[in-house]
Amino acid sequence: MKLAVPTALVLLAATALAAVAAGRDSAGPTPARCGGELWRMKTLSDLGSKAVQLESASTTIAAIGKRPYPRPVPKVRRTAFQRHAWEVVAQITKYRFETEGIRLELFDHESYLNAVIPTPDCLSNATRARQDIASTFKLFTAQCGHPTSMDWQSLGAIVYVRGVGFWSQRRSLRGAARNGAELHPVTGLRIVAGC
Numbered sequence: 001m002k003l004a005v006p007t008a009l010v011l012l013a014a015t016a017l018a019a020v021a022a023g024r025d026s027a028g029p030t031p032a033r034c035g036g037e038l039w040r041m042k043t044l045s046d047l048g049s050k051a052v053q054l055e056s057a058s059t060t061i062a063a064i065g066k067r068p069y070p071r072p073v074p075k076v077r078r079t080a081f082q083r084h085a086w087e088v089v090a091q092i093t094k095y096r097f098e099t100e101g102i103r104l105e106l107f108d109h110e111s112y113l114n115a116v117i118p119t120p121d122c123l124s125n126a127t128r129a130r131q132d133i134a135s136t137f138k139l140f141t142a143q144c145g146h147p148t149s150m151d152w153q154s155l156g157a158i159v160y161v162r163g164v165g166f167w168s169q170r171r172s173l174r175g176a177a178r179n180g181a182e183l184h185p186v187t188g189l190r191i192v193a194g195c
Contacts, residue, residue, distance in 0.1 A: 034122035035100035038075060041082075042100065042184050043118050044133070044164060045126040048077030054129055054187070056087040056162045061177075062111040064088070064165075069179040073167050081165035085187055088113070092155045092194075094175065097147035102140060104186070105152070105175040106161060112175050115163050115183035132187045144195035157194030162187050 031039050040046035064086065070079055077083055090106035090113070097103075101118040120134045127133065144157055163183025170180040 029122045029124050033099055039122065042166065043122050044128045044185050045124045049128045051077060051083050052128065052164055053084050056085040059086050059088060061088050061090060061106060061108045061113045064113055064181045065111050065177045065179055067179055067181055069170055070167055073169065081181065082167065085162055085164050086183060087160055087162040089160055092157045092159055094152040094154055095147055096150055096152045098150065102147055113177045113181065115161055115186050117186040129187045133185050136186055136189045139189055143191055155194065158192040160190040
C-alpha cells in the first residue's frame with residue numbers, strides 16, 4: 001500500500017520526534033537517578049531556586065546544627081535556611097558515591113553536617129549555578145578522589161564548602177546533623193589541605 005507523500009512525511013516526522021523525546025528522557029535527570037521527589041530542589045532547579053541568595057554567608061557547622069527543625073519537612077523552599085547559600089570551613093572526614101552525587105561528611109568542633117555535590121548528569125537546563133556545581137564535582141574528583149562505590153572512603157581534607165541549605169530527615173547517625181540540615185547542592189569548594 002502506497003501512502004501519499006504528505007501522510008508519509010507526517011509519520012516520519014512523528015517517529016523522529018518520538019525518538020528524540022525518548023532519547024532525551026533516558027539521558028536527562030530523573031527523580032529515580034537524582035535524589036527522589038525533591039531532586040529539583042537538591043539540584044537548585046526547582047521553581048523556588050530563583051529566591052535563593054547565591055552569595056554565601058559564612059557560618060559554622062555547629063550554628064547550622066542548632067537551627068530549629070521545621071515540621072513538616074519542607075518540600076518547597078519555605079525557610080530562610082533553604083533560601084541562602086552558606087559557607088563553612090570543615091574537615092571532610094569521609095565521602096561516598098550515591099546515585100545523585102558525592103556525599104561528604106563534614107566535621108568541625110564536634111559537629112557534623114552532610115553536603116552533596118550533584119553529578120553533572122543530574123543538572124538540568126533550569127539549574128541555577130550549574131557551571132559552579134559541575135566545576136565543583138570535577139574539582140573534587142580530580143583533586144580528592146573519585147568515589148567508586150557506595151562504601152564510605154576516608155579523606156581528612158580541610159576545605160571551605162559552599163552550598164545551599166536543605167532539610168532532610170532527622171537522623172541520629174554519626175556524621176549527619178541531628179536536625180536534618182544539609183548543604184545540598186554544594187556550589188563551591190576551596191581546598192586548603194589534604195587533597
